[in-house]
Amino acid sequence: MELSEDELIAAIARLRSADEPGVVVGLGRDDAAVVEAGGAHVVLTTDLLVERVHFDRSTISAHDLGAKAIVVNVSDLAAMAASPRYALLGIGLPADVEAAWVMELYGGVADACAEHAMTLVGGDTNRAGLVVLSVTAVGEVAPGRAVTRSGARVGDRIVVTGSLGAAAGGLALSDGTPAALSEPWARALVDAHARPVARVGEAQVLARFGASSMMDLSDGLTTDLARLCAASGVGARIELDAVPVAQALVEGATELAIDPLALALSGGEDYELLATMAPEAVAAARAELREVFGVALTDVGSIEETSGIVGVDASGTTAPLAPAGWDHFRTR
Amino acid sequence: MELSEDELIAAIARLRSADEPGVVVGLGRDDAAVVEAGGAHVVLTTDLLVERVHFDRSTISAHDLGAKAIVVNVSDLAAMAASPRYALLGIGLPADVEAAWVMELYGGVADACAEHAMTLVGGDTNRAGLVVLSVTAVGEVAPGRAVTRSGARVGDRIVVTGSLGAAAGGLALSDGTPAALSEPWARALVDAHARPVARVGEAQVLARFGASSMMDLSDGLTTDLARLCAASGVGARIELDAVPVAQALVEGATELAIDPLALALSGGEDYELLATMAPEAVAAARAELREVFGVALTDVGSIEETSGIVGVDASGTTAPLAPAGWDHFRTR
Numbered sequence: 001m002e003l004s005e006d007e008l009i010a011a012i013a014r015l016r017s018a019d020e021p022g023v024v025v026g027l028g029r030d031d032a033a034v035v036e037a038g039g040a041h042v043v044l045t046t047d048l049l050v051e052r053v054h055f056d057r058s059t060i061s062a063h064d065l066g067a068k069a070i071v072v073n074v075s076d077l078a079a080m081a082a083s084p085r086y087a088l089l090g091i092g093l094p095a096d097v098e099a100a101w102v103m104e105l106y107g108g109v110a111d112a113c114a115e116h117a118m119t120l121v122g123g124d125t126n127r128a129g130l131v132v133l134s135v136t137a138v139g140e141v142a143p144g145r146a147v148t149r150s151g152a153r154v155g156d157r158i159v160v161t162g163s164l165g166a167a168a169g170g171l172a173l174s175d176g177t178p179a180a181l182s183e184p185w186a187r188a189l190v191d192a193h194a195r196p197v198a199r200v201g202e203a204q205v206l207a208r209f210g211a212s213s214m215m216d217l218s219d220g221l222t223t224d225l226a227r228l229c230a231a232s233g234v235g236a237r238i239e240l241d242a243v244p245v246a247q248a249l250v251e252g253a254t255e256l257a258i259d260p261l262a263l264a265l266s267g268g269e270d271y272e273l274l275a276t277m278a279p280e281a282v283a284a285a286r287a288e289l290r291e292v293f294g295v296a297l298t299d300v301g302s303i304e305e306t307s308g309i310v311g312v313d314a315s316g317t318t319a320p321l322a323p324a325g326w327d328h329f330r331t332r
Numbered sequence: 333m334e335l336s337e338d339e340l341i342a343a344i345a346r347l348r349s350a351d352e353p354g355v356v357v358g359l360g361r362d363d364a365a366v367v368e369a370g371g372a373h374v375v376l377t378t379d380l381l382v383e384r385v386h387f388d389r390s391t392i393s394a395h396d397l398g399a400k401a402i403v404v405n406v407s408d409l410a411a412m413a414a415s416p417r418y419a420l421l422g423i424g425l426p427a428d429v430e431a432a433w434v435m436e437l438y439g440g441v442a443d444a445c446a447e448h449a450m451t452l453v454g455g456d457t458n459r460a461g462l463v464v465l466s467v468t469a470v471g472e473v474a475p476g477r478a479v480t481r482s483g484a485r486v487g488d489r490i491v492v493t494g495s496l497g498a499a500a501g502g503l504a505l506s507d508g509t510p511a512a513l514s515e516p517w518a519r520a521l522v523d524a525h526a527r528p529v530a531r532v533g534e535a536q537v538l539a540r541f542g543a544s545s546m547m548d549l550s551d552g553l554t555t556d557l558a559r560l561c562a563a564s565g566v567g568a569r570i571e572l573d574a575v576p577v578a579q580a581l582v583e584g585a586t587e588l589a590i591d592p593l594a595l596a597l598s599g600g601e602d603y604e605l606l607a608t609m610a611p612e613a614v615a616a617a618r619a620e621l622r623e624v625f626g627v628a629l630t631d632v633g634s635i636e637e638t639s640g641i642v643g644v645d646a647s648g649t650t651a652p653l654a655p656a657g658w659d660h661f662r663t664r
Contacts, residue, residue: 024373025480029563031411031547032377032471034478037369041356044453045364046468048422050460079363090380090466121376128382134422134466136378139364146366148357215363231361 008099008125011106020119022085033121035086040140043082047073051131059174062101064194065133066108072218073137074116074198075271079216081147081207082139084116084200089135092128116200145207147275152213152232156276156303159206159285161199161295164221165260166192166246168267172256183255188248196271202293206275209285214275220266221300222321224274225309232276236309238265238301238321265311265321276303340431340457343438352451354417365453367418372472375414379405383463391506394433396526397465398440404550405469406448406530407603411548413479413539414471416448416532421467424460448532477539479607484545484564488608488635491538491617493531493627496553497592498524498578500599504588515587520580528603534625538607541617546607552598553632554653556606557641564608568641570597570633570653597643597653608635 012028020026024034049055049069060068074084089109093102113120118137170193173186181187199216206214213232217224221243229236245264253260277285286297304310311321344360352358356366381387381401392400406416421441425434445452450469502525505518513519531548538546545564549556553575561568577596585592609617618629636642643653 025412025478029482030480031408032375032414032469034412034414034473035374035376036475037372037374040369042367042369042374042470043364044367044418044420044468044470046420046422046454046456046466048424048456048458048460048464048466050424050458050464052461053424053459076363080357080366082364082366086376088376088378088468090378092380092382092385092464122378124378124380126380126382127385128380128462128464129384130461132380132382132424132460132464132466134378134380134464136376136420136468137364138374138376141366143368146357148362150361 008102011103012123012125023119023121027120027122033086035121038140041143041146043077043080043139043141043146044136045073045076046134046136047076049133057131060194062104063108066105067112068194068196069133069135070109070112070118071196071198072271073135074118074200075196075216075218077137077139078198078200078203079214079273080139080141081145081203081214082141084118084137084139086121086138087113087118087135088122089120089133090124092126092130092132094128094130097131116198147207147211147214149213149215149228149231152228152234152276152303154234154303154305155279156212157279157282157299158225158236158238158301158303159275159277159282159297159299160217160221160244160272161202161289161297162270162272163244163246163296164217164270164272165249165264165267167196167269168263169246169249169252169256169258170194171269172258183252185248185251189252192246193269196269198271199273199295202289202295203273205288205292206273206277206285209277209281211275211277214273217270217272217274219268221274222265222309228274229309235304235306236301237304238309238311240311240313242298242300244296244298340434343435344455344457355451355453359452359454365418367453370472373475373478375409375412375471375473375478376468377405377408378466378468379408381465389463392526394436395440398437399444400526400528401465401467402441402444402448402450403528403530404603405467406450406532407528407548407550409469409471410530410532410535411546411605412471412473413477413535413546414473416450416469416471418453418470419445419450419467420454421452421465422456424458424462424464426460426462429463448530479539479543479546481545481547481560481563484560484566484608484635486566486635486637487611488544489611489614489631490557490568490570490633490635491607491609491614491629491631492549492553492576492604493534493621493629494602494604495576495578495628496549496602496604497581497596497599499528499601500595501578501581501584501588501590502526503601504590515584517580517583521584524578525601528601530603531605531627534621534627535605537620537624538605538609538617541609541613543607543609546605549602549604549606551600553606554597554641560606561641567636567638568633569636570641570643572643572645574630574632576628576630
């Protein structure tokens with residue numbers, strides 16, 4: 001069954017909401033969308049998801065894929081302490097894609113937009129030799145309030161939200177390890193990879209507690225922390241025992257034949273927040289994240305004057321942590 | 333020769349300009365870009381260009397492709413009477429693409445951005461099974477000054493800039509007609525398809541002369557006019573003799589075995605402006621476009637109360653003009 005243009009239009013119509021605050025000209029109405037910016041700064045990010053590089057249609061549902069395309073962009077806005085507002089979706093679809101799959105994909109896009117109070121204001125739909133999703137997300141932040149990667153100061157503590165490594169575990173599972181998906185740990189890992197969560201509210205709490213720098217963990221802690229340190233002109237010391245390894249990863253380690261800590265340090269797509277803040281602010285920020293969002297905030301180390309990132313284990317042994325995360329420019 | 337990540341970074345570095353006005357956090361510096369919006373409304377558009385659907389690497393240079401990806405988005409901003417400000421570029425590159433090709437592509441992106449005083453503030457670079465370019469363009473317009481598709485009024489004249497059909501002629505040529513590319517008309521057609529021009533300044537002049545509606549001609553006059561009429565709740569009458577058929581198309585008609593008028597009415601990718609305005613405003617707008625830009629403005633018909641679009645020929649015979657333009661959702 002081939003997707004007809006009418007079916008596609010019906011799918012897109014699910015996303016054409018009624019008049020939304022701030023939208024002057026919305027989705028599918030003109031050459032471009034027009035939105036109000038108020039007095040805020042405009043925050044812009046874009047991500048391209050390409051079949052057989054970022055996902056396989058056989059291992060992620062269309063709904064999860066549509067939602068994930070939005071969420072990974074929202075996560076980038078969150079990491080600037082911005083509020084998501086608008087999204088644009090460019091999509092390429094091969095002729096063999098079924099209408100039901102596309103409807104489900106747009107349903108995932110709509111659900112993720114709704115969850116983050118975003119309005120889809122633009123799009124472009126095309127045939128393509130493989131499935132391509134391109135999302136641009138637009139957010140707002142009060143002037144001077146964006147939290148960049150470049151503000152980390154020597155003596156700051158390094159904190160991360162949630163736990164790490166589960167998405168990489170899920171990727172390892174979906175890449176072919178014939179694991180028992182009936183196991184709760186396996187389902188948790190696959191879910192973490194297919195249904196990431198963007199920490200929007202959490203990021204704004206960290207900003208309010210004076211986070212000096214912040215980014216989202218898309219490419220793995222060591223890789224992303226190296227970027228943050230480079231942008232800030234500092235080094236870092238990670239207390240390996242403190243790294244919050246995802247519980248499901250620990251439970252599945254033997255079956256997956258992986259080192260949970262190694263995956264928590266290097267695995268991509270966790271979309272947790274990595275931030276730096278003054279030591280005296282950590283406890284209160286942690287308490288508020290736990291109370292408001294039920295999300296852990298873990299102190300994993302400190303910003304140092306010396307360049308490079310070192311890990312220190314329980315015995316006090318220190319060794320350089322080479323960046324070993326996900327390289328976007330490498331085929332999976 | 334395979335493209336290395338270092339070579340790719342060098343290509344992108346060509347686009348990392350110094351501090352640009354309005355850019356708070358620019359390209360490659362953080363999770364997202366941050367820009368000032370001033371008091372203006374923000375205008376947003378996105379276009380996805382996919383290899384073997386929108387272009388073939390064998391028939392367009394990398395420089396032209398990079399520039400065209402920007403220009404087709406600028407054209408959408410122009411059609412809202414907006415001023416281009418920022419762009420984001422998502423790119424997917426197969427492993428067989430050579431570094432020199434990518435450098436040339438980014439050169440085209442940089443040149444087109446410079447021509448339109450745009451700053452590239454964001455991007456995403458990935459491996460992909462085929463070349464994919466996703467551009468999001470961000471513009472500004474004073475509140476209430478965007479010219480939409482929905483304002484055409486009965487009695488308005490219908491005007492188009494430049495001439496029509498050349499890009500479709502160039503596509504026909506590059507699709508395999510073994511034409512003599514040494515002929516000036518053939519080169520002109522291929523150029524029109526490979527190097528479209530966005531009518532930014534022209535659109536602002538038309539807006540200043542009170543254009544009641546406006547859009548860019550990306551999918552062919554009859555298709556796009558039908559959209560404008562549908563959005564405005566009106567019909568249209570086109571004087572076929574008045575349609576400004578591209579001269580090169582007329583010259584190549586016999587060799588191409590095409591009807592120049594038919595291609596001027598239905599061919600896509602001209603990126604000329606289609607606008608409606610009060611009859612008394614046309615002459616002055618035409619004079620200013622000719623004087624300032626050397627660009628023709630042609631009165632091709634009138635907005636009518638009756639629905640649908642009719643063409644009237646020199647003998648006064650009237651016939652419905654069915655939309656017959658480019659359908660994005662059809663493989664070439």
